[in-house]
Amino acid sequence: MATPGTEEDALARYRSPLVSRYASAEMAFNFSERKKLCTWRRLWLYLAQAEKSLGLPITDEQIQEMEANLDNIDFKMAAEEEKKLRHDVMAHVHTFAHCCPKAAAIIHLGATSCYVGDNTDLIVLRNGFNLLLPKLARVISRLADFAEKYAELPTLGFTHYQPAQLTTVGKRCCLWIQDLCMDLQKLERARDDLRFRGVKGTTGTQASFLQLFEGDHSKVEELDRLVTAKAGFKRAYIVTGQTYSRKVDIEVMSVLASLGASIHKICTDIRLLANLKEIEEPFEKDQIGSSAMPYKRNPMRSERCCSLARHLMTLVLDPLQTASVQWFERTLDDSANRRVCLAEAFLTADIILSTLQNISEGLVVYPKVIARRIRQELPFMATENIIMAMVKAGGNRQDCHEKIRVLSQQAAAVVKQDGGDNDLIDRVRADPYFSPIHGHLESLLDPSSFTGRAPQQVAKFLKEEVRPALVPYQGKMGGKIELAL
Numbered sequence: 001m002a003t004p005g006t007e008e009d010a011l012a013r014y015r016s017p018l019v020s021r022y023a024s025a026e027m028a029f030n031f032s033e034r035k036k037l038c039t040w041r042r043l044w045l046y047l048a049q050a051e052k053s054l055g056l057p058i059t060d061e062q063i064q065e066m067e068a069n070l071d072n073i074d075f076k077m078a079a080e081e082e083k084k085l086r087h088d089v090m091a092h093v094h095t096f097a098h099c100c101p102k103a104a105a106i107i108h109l110g111a112t113s114c115y116v117g118d119n120t121d122l123i124v125l126r127n128g129f130n131l132l133l134p135k136l137a138r139v140i141s142r143l144a145d146f147a148e149k150y151a152e153l154p155t156l157g158f159t160h161y162q163p164a165q166l167t168t169v170g171k172r173c174c175l176w177i178q179d180l181c182m183d184l185q186k187l188e189r190a191r192d193d194l195r196f197r198g199v200k201g202t203t204g205t206q207a208s209f210l211q212l213f214e215g216d217h218s219k220v221e222e223l224d225r226l227v228t229a230k231a232g233f234k235r236a237y238i239v240t241g242q243t244y245s246r247k248v249d250i251e252v253m254s255v256l257a258s259l260g261a262s263i264h265k266i267c268t269d270i271r272l273l274a275n276l277k278e279i280e281e282p283f284e285k286d287q288i289g290s291s292a293m294p295y296k297r298n299p300m301r302s303e304r305c306c307s308l309a310r311h312l313m314t315l316v317l318d319p320l321q322t323a324s325v326q327w328f329e330r331t332l333d334d335s336a337n338r339r340v341c342l343a344e345a346f347l348t349a350d351i352i353l354s355t356l357q358n359i360s361e362g363l364v365v366y367p368k369v370i371a372r373r374i375r376q377e378l379p380f381m382a383t384e385n386i387i388m389a390m391v392k393a394g395g396n397r398q399d400c401h402e403k404i405r406v407l408s409q410q411a412a413a414v415v416k417q418d419g420g421d422n423d424l425i426d427r428v429r430a431d432p433y434f435s436p437i438h439g440h441l442e443s444l445l446d447p448s449s450f451t452g453r454a455p456q457q458v459a460k461f462l463k464e465e466v467r468p469a470l471v472p473y474q475g476k477m478g479g480k481i482e483l484a485l
Helices: 007-011 017-022 025-030 031-054 060-068 073-085 088-099 114-149 169-193 206-212 216-232 246-274 300-314 317-324 331-360 368-381 383-392 397-416 423-430 432-444 452-475
Strands: 152-157 162-169
Touching: 017 331, 025 031, 025 114, 025 331, 031 060, 031 088, 060 206, 073 088, 088 114, 088 216, 088 317, 114 169, 114 331, 114 452, 152 169, 152 300, 152 368, 162 169, 162 246, 162 368, 162 452, 169 246, 169 452, 206 216, 246 300, 246 317, 246 331, 300 331, 317 331, 368 383, 368 397, 383 432, 397 423, 397 432, 423 432
Parallel strands: none
Antiparallel strands: 152 162
8 A cells, every 4th residue: 555645645545537637727616626715715704794783693703713724724623523512514623723723712603514514516507607718718719710710612512411512611610619708698698597505494494593693584584685795696595495496406517517518519610620631620739649540640638528528418417316306495415415426526627618729729621622522513513503504504404404414323323332433524515415514614623612601691790799709708708727736
């Protein structure tokens, strides 16, 4: 066995790769024990300050003592207390009281464990959204720049992953951006809809506080309002049990799962395009794609996003089930589950957004490969244009249709059976029937004439919907991101 506390000891224990390998330091800290426990102490301070302002016998000296020890946590003592008491909140009440002997008698006055537990969770969830939203905005901004740059570059569209009408590289990117803009709105709404649990007591009736204030309902309501404001919330839930409704967690996790679905789709598209050699994610100079196949350039960043997005999408099942089995005012079978799923959801979302930002800042487009694929498919798509041109030149629509049908089948046989190139246009040029339009074939085959209003749609979408949505995040976009692993 390794010596406890050493690096070797740390390596001998399981550590979540979400923290040890991927997530940002800011998000990892947001869900850390230190952040949680320091927040507990601040909540105890807010409660004492509010109770004092409403007339309870709490002294300035007690308040100052609490303020001076907010971050002075003896974690070893707390662990020993919890082992003895089997209660994490009371262990930290005792630990806080140990360094605040004058304030010991009024710490946690009238409160229940969920006063610190649930209110801290709501603070951490709000802060988690505040960390994710600028990152999502950055991804949208980077992809918007990409879409604008390639708004007019024709590319083969696919339906059912079969060749369809042309679109543009920028227009396809706008499909990704639109999903992410929906996610941005949903994350903003989920954050803004969060309320504080507030000061509610053991079963949510505020009975203990009503007793403290000798039946004065107005002071109990003011206490709730004061503590809620100190914690930075505009509103508290009027009705709670011992906990805030676990349906809140469902709403939080649902928007994160939806974000996961969007990113999975985007990165799947990028992986498919990498196979077609049309678009690639960044690939470092010394990066190795395969230990056995040196030539490979695997889309590992996109694969990571898909892998972690699947995990993110499944996590919403936890709060769904938890909310459904909370008996009456609460049961404790929510606690262990929530310790895992809430943190993992935000850590995972943080990771995949950082990775997607890195991808979006280094996407490589290969226009010549795209043009070659268009040349293989465009002749078939141009048949309707050829028919219309022949009719305008005096031809019969049905006769022309039959001629084109026969030549198309012959060209398709060359492609599918012989593995050759699409020679439909050469066949049209060689057929005297089509001589009236031979001089117009090049213009009839101009790829840009097959993309419809795609460039105009890109410009309108970016101007009217995307750029305005990013205004609140101006100045928070930051620079390019590099991935450690």
